[in-house]
Amino acid sequence: MNGEQENKSILKKIKTLLFGKAHSHSDPLIFHKLSLVVFFAWVGLGSDGLTSSCYGPEEAFLALGHHIYLGIFVALATAVTIFIISSSYSQIIELFPSGGGGYLVASKLLSPTVGMISGCALLIDYVLTIALSISSGTDALFSFLPGPLHAYKLVFALGGVLLLTMLNLRGVKESVLPLVPIFLTFLITHLVIIVYVLATHFSDFSGVVSSTVTDVRTAQLELGTFGMFLLIMRAYSMGAGTYTGIEAVSNGLPILREPKVETAKKTMRYMSISLAVLVLGLMLGYLLFKVQHQPGKTLNAILFENVVSGWGKPGYILLLITLISEAVLLFVAAQTGFLDGPRVLSNMAKDRWFPSQFALLSERFVTQNGILMMGLAAVFLVFFSRGSVKFLVVLYSINVFITFFLSQLGMVRHWWKFRDTAKGWVKKLFINGVGLVLTAFILLSVSIIKFHEGGWITIFITGLLVMVAILIRRHYRNTLLLLKRLDTLKVSAELSLNQGIQPAPLKPDLRAKTAVIMVSGYNGLGLHTLFNVLRLFKDNFKNILFVEAGVIDSGNFKGSEELNRLKEHVEEDLARYVNFVKAQGFYSESFYGIGIDKIDELCDIAADIVEIYPNAVFFGGQLVFPKETFLTRLLHNQTTFAVQRQLYQQGVPFLIMPIRVE
Numbered sequence: 157m158n159g160e161q162e163n164k165s166i167l168k169k170i171k172t173l174l175f176g177k178a179h180s181h182s183d184p185l186i187f188h189k190l191s192l193v194v195f196f197a198w199v200g201l202g203s204d205g206l207t208s209s210c211y212g213p214e215e216a217f218l219a220l221g222h223h224i225y226l227g228i229f230v231a232l233a234t235a236v237t238i239f240i241i242s243s244s245y246s247q248i249i250e251l252f253p254s255g256g257g258g259y260l261v262a263s264k265l266l267s268p269t270v271g272m273i274s275g276c277a278l279l280i281d282y283v284l285t286i287a288l289s290i291s292s293g294t295d296a297l298f299s300f301l302p303g304p305l306h307a308y309k310l311v312f313a314l315g316g317v318l319l320l321t322m323l324n325l326r327g328v329k330e331s332v333l334p335l336v337p338i339f340l341t342f343l344i345t346h347l348v349i350i351v352y353v354l355a356t357h358f359s360d361f362s363g364v365v366s367s368t369v370t371d372v373r374t375a376q377l378e379l380g381t382f383g384m385f386l387l388i389m390r391a392y393s394m395g396a397g398t399y400t401g402i403e404a405v406s407n408g409l410p411i412l413r414e415p416k417v418e419t420a421k422k423t424m425r426y427m428s429i430s431l432a433v434l435v436l437g438l439m440l441g442y443l444l445f446k447v448q449h450q451p452g453k454t455l456n457a458i459l460f461e462n463v464v465s466g467w468g469k470p471g472y473i474l475l476l477i478t479l480i481s482e483a484v485l486l487f488v489a490a491q492t493g494f495l496d497g498p499r500v501l502s503n504m505a506k507d508r509w510f511p512s513q514f515a516l517l518s519e520r521f522v523t524q525n526g527i528l529m530m531g532l533a534a535v536f537l538v539f540f541s542r543g544s545v546k547f548l549v550v551l552y553s554i555n556v557f558i559t560f561f562l563s564q565l566g567m568v569r570h571w572w573k574f575r576d577t578a579k580g581w582v583k584k585l586f587i588n589g590v591g592l593v594l595t596a597f598i599l600l601s602v603s604i605i606k607f608h609e610g611g612w613i614t615i616f617i618t619g620l621l622v623m624v625a626i627l628i629r630r631h632y633r634n635t636l637l638l639l640k641r642l643d644t645l646k647v648s649a650e651l652s653l654n655q656g657i658q659p660a661p662l663k664p665d666l667r668a669k670t671a672v673i674m675v676s677g678y679n680g681l682g683l684h685t686l687f688n689v690l691r692l693f694k695d696n697f698k699n700i701l702f703v704e705a706g707v708i709d710s711g712n713f714k715g716s717e718e719l720n721r722l723k724e725h726v727e728e729d730l731a732r733y734v735n736f737v738k739a740q741g742f743y744s745e746s747f748y749g750i751g752i753d754k755i756d757e758l759c760d761i762a763a764d765i766v767e768i769y770p771n772a773v774f775f776g777g778q779l780v781f782p783k784e785t786f787l788t789r790l791l792h793n794q795t796t797f798a799v800q801r802q803l804y805q806q807g808v809p810f811l812i813m814p815i816r817v818e
Contacts, residue, residue: 187789197405197412197419199339199488205401206342207489209434210657213550214455215282215440223387224443225364225371231439234398235432237594241399242428244564244591245406245495247584249420251570251774252317257406258559259500268507272629274562275504275623278403281555281616282497283399287541288548289489290316291618295545296454296483314535316487318372321531324494341428342485345478350437351464357444364443393601397553398435402427404492405561412519440811456482476739492535498526508632509625554606557599558618561562586790662743668698670769672798674758674776675704677728681815685777686733688813690740700742701772702733708752723750728744755798762799774803774810 216230248261258278263271294313298306309521375384405424411444412419436455441447445462447455460478498514505514513523567588575581603611673687674683682702689700706726730746739745747765749757765772776796800810 172656197423199336200402202404202423202430203339203485203488203491205399205404205427205431206339206434207486208398208400209346209438210456211292212395212398212456212488213435213438213442215397215437215687216391217447217455217634217745218449219391219394220387220462221373221383223371224446225368225691226375226384226388228364228368228392228437228441228477229388230395231436232387233388233392234395234439235436238399238402238428238432238435240587240591240594241560242424244588245402246421246424246565247587248406248563248567249417251423251567252406253417256502256673257404257496257500258466258563259503261703262559262562262564263507265570270504270562271510272504272507272625272794273622274559275509276625277502277555277618278500278649279497279504280618280621281400281552281559282500283353283491283530283533283537284548284552284555284614285319286320286490286493286497286530287537288545288552289486289493291541291543291545291548291760292532293483293486294543296479310543313538317534317538320490320494321527322488324491324527324531324557326492329564332630337550337721338484338488339743340480341477342481345474345481346434349460349478350441350752353439353441353444353459360444360564364440367443389597389601390605391538393605396557396598396602397549399560399598400430400553400556401431401492401557403563406498411424482761490534493530494527497530501529504600504625507629509629511628532610547610552780554599554602554611554614555618557595557602560595561592561599564588564595584755625690662738664743664745664769666769667771669696670698670699670701670702670772672701672762672769672772672774673733674774674796675702675729675733676795677704678732681777682733684815685775687814688736688777688815689775698743699769700737700744701728701769702737702744703758703761704730704746704748705754706748723748726750753796755802758795758799758800762803762808763806772808774808775813776797776800776810777813777815778814780814 178559212229213234216234217224217227220226220230252260259271261271262274294309294316298309298312349366367372372384377386384754402424405427412423440458441459441463442455445459447458447462450458457479460475464475467474477511482713501510501514504510505512514529537548571578571585571588572583575585578584603615605611607615630720638658638679671693673682673686673689686700689697704726706722726748727746729747734744736747747761749761776799778796796812800812803810
């Protein structure tokens with residue numbers, strides 16, 4: 157026994173070392189401790205947006221071919237699009253102050269099914285965000301290393317995904333804090349170089365303007381006016397990866413510091429301004445230095461090399477720091493997938509599109525199952541693609557524009573529907589309307605351009621995920637219909653209680669046989685278990701107790717008020733059981749616990765009960781379906797069996813009462 161306890165102690169220490177100490181839900185400052193202020197939110201949620209400047213402008217610039225000066229129009233259109241999309245998402249933040257990601261917006265403003273499609277698209281995009289960011293960062297870092305070491309690139313990329321997975325299992329703030337110096341280094345070095353480029357080449361701007369005019373005329377002669385417009389639009393669409401991180405803030409509202417709406421809007425403002433400045437600055441830098449593609453190097457690296465070429469050793473050090481910070485921040489960008497992906501999965505799980513286990517929290521109050529799922533999916537994708545950035549870029553940016561488009565469509569519909577009551581609806585409708593047109597155009601363009609290059613894989617996988625979600629939702633709905641038949645017992649119990657005579661209060665007989673029934677709310681399942689116990693063992697027990705564990709999940713972990721409501725709900729449910737059993741002439745009382753792990757809570761309560769009632773026998777109901785399938789085993793947790801196993805190890809009797817549903 158001592159050896160077993162010693163092993164558990166060692167495992168607990170290792171777990172604490174890797175994932176940090178457990179948080180307590182009873183800590184009055186827990187929500188304050190785990191939430192992010194504007195600056196940390198900018199780092200944690202804005203990194204994905206900023207790192208898109210490492211590949212978005214480059215894709216757009218290269219798509220222009222030799223008509224590089226048309227890049228002025230692409231850069232301006234890109235900056236305007238950034239502000240339009242961010243403004244439209246600021247309106248989403250105001251309308252959905254508790255969290256307004258693409259899934260919730262489409263679900264509430266369009267339909268639950270459309271919302272599910274948006275959520276599935278977003279989940280795939282977040283997995284791609286992790287895989288692409290890690291792979292891009294790996295490529296950038298290994299470009300400084302000798303050739304023989306390149307054989308370890310894939311191992312390094314996989315290790316990067318696993319490291320970020322572990323950081324996020326420790327908790328949100330702990331995963332953001334180490335990224336602050338990297339984020340600031342990236343931002344400062346890039347801004348210094350951009351400001352230097354613009355300041356030292358200010359006199360060349362007139363030449364850029366005249367060259368742009370000449371390039372426009374040349375393009376018109378070669379392609380025609382419409383052909384030139386299509387070229388600009390194609391380049392604009394190819395740079396669609398620039399906008400992929402903008403939605404992260406509205407989806408990350410639950411982890412922001414109060415007042416959440418103001419914090420989110422400020423974070424959105426910081427992110428959009430910094431991204432627009434970087435995109436415009438880099439595109440102008442490409443033009444001023446006439447940057448051309450070189451195999452094995454990014455356009456940013458070529459630009460920075462040209463800028464610091466005459467600075468000697470300090471210039472080389474600055475170049476090294478700039479490029480390394482760019483590479484490392486690409487790792488940081490993967491953080492967006494870990495912050496928002498599990499949250500989308502959790503919201504969909506609460507709506508029964510995915511297994512309910514994805515809504516559960518760990519002892520660090522993070523959606524542990526969701527983080528593990530995102531991490532494993534990203535590991536598979538990196539391994540499958542062999543860490544190829546070229547392949548992953550093809551898959552990227554299609555899905556996020558499905559979500560963008562559906563969100564804008566939902567907002568346009570909302571403002572038009574409430575135009576008689578919403579203040580300033582014309583302005584709001586205009587902003588979301590422009591966003592709708594832009595995102596629809598980009599979605600259509602990117603899908604057509606990238607489809608035959610491998611984009612069909614993304615669409616195919618998203619379609620498969622949609623089908624899985626539909627099957628899961630259908631199963632949960634059918635199960636709910638079956639369970640409703642059991643709820644007819646609630647009516648019988650209430651009638652019996654109302655018509656019965658209230659007996660005199662009884663005192664507990666602590667040495668007598670005691671039945672302890674584990675329930676999960678006042679429902680037909682719990683009453684069915686109780687009636688079976690009374691039917692089979694009525695003369696054996698003097699005391700009948702009830703136990704329930706209130707589970708803290710991502711749905712109710714939003715503030716102390718939500719937790720208090722959870723406690724009140726559990727107390728009310730148990731009181732109804734107790735009153736009914738007392739009316740039958742038994743002594744009865746209830747016990748409950750509030751926590752993140754239902755099994756641990758129930759076992760802890762059971763240990764306390766056994767100390768008071770040494771002759772206690774525990775009972776739990778278990779659904780028996782007409783036909784056992786893979787879905788019934790996957791989607792219905794085996795809490796009763798897990799508790800039974802743990803209590804058996806402690807020598808505590810536990811009987812499972814099968815409840816057949818037809």
